[in-house]
Amino acid sequence: MRRSALVVTAALLVPSLAGAEESVRVREGRRLAAEFCSPCHAVGKTDASAHPAAPAFRLLEQRVDLDDVRRRLRGGLFAGHADMPQFKMTREQARAMHAYLRSIQGP
Numbered sequence: 001m002r003r004s005a006l007v008v009t010a011a012l013l014v015p016s017l018a019g020a021e022e023s024v025r026v027r028e029g030r031r032l033a034a035e036f037c038s039p040c041h042a043v044g045k046t047d048a049s050a051h052p053a054a055p056a057f058r059l060l061e062q063r064v065d066l067d068d069v070r071r072r073l074r075g076g077l078f079a080g081h082a083d084m085p086q087f088k089m090t091r092e093q094a095r096a097m098h099a100y101l102r103s104i105q106g107p
């Protein structure tokens with residue numbers, strides 16, 4: 001009896017813990033984007049990019065593979081164009097940015 005109650009509790013807890021961890025990550029990604037990327041990119045759902053050539057993050061998936069961006073953030077994003085400085089993030093930061101970028105995709 002007691003054990004089955006425990007199993008039920010665990011089954012209820014695990015998905016919500018995973019969800020909580022995910023939203024912590026999304027929040028951290030939003031913070032990183034605001035700090036490092038918002039000087040040029042639109043980082044929210046409705047804002048416009050400060051740098052005219054910088055794509056809005058919510059439309060990024062139309063241009064690039066977000067998994068690829070995560071890997072490149074780890075390895076040192078970017079070359080590509082002179083206007084954008086290079087960023088190198090920890091694995092956790094890259095995951096957070098990736099989770100945030102995923103969470104805002106769509107027009």
Ligand code: HEC
Binds near residue numbers: 060081
């Ligand atoms: C100083 C301005 C500036 C900052 C700061 C900046 N970007 Fe950019 N970024 C640009 C511009 C301009 C482009 C468009 C480049 C092009 O079209 O060739 C761009 C393009 C991109 C692209 C698409 C092209 C590619 O190489 O995949 C990604 C992804 C990207 N930026 C991510 C980021 C992230 C993540 C941050 C913050 C950690 C960031 N950028 C900060 C200016 C900036």
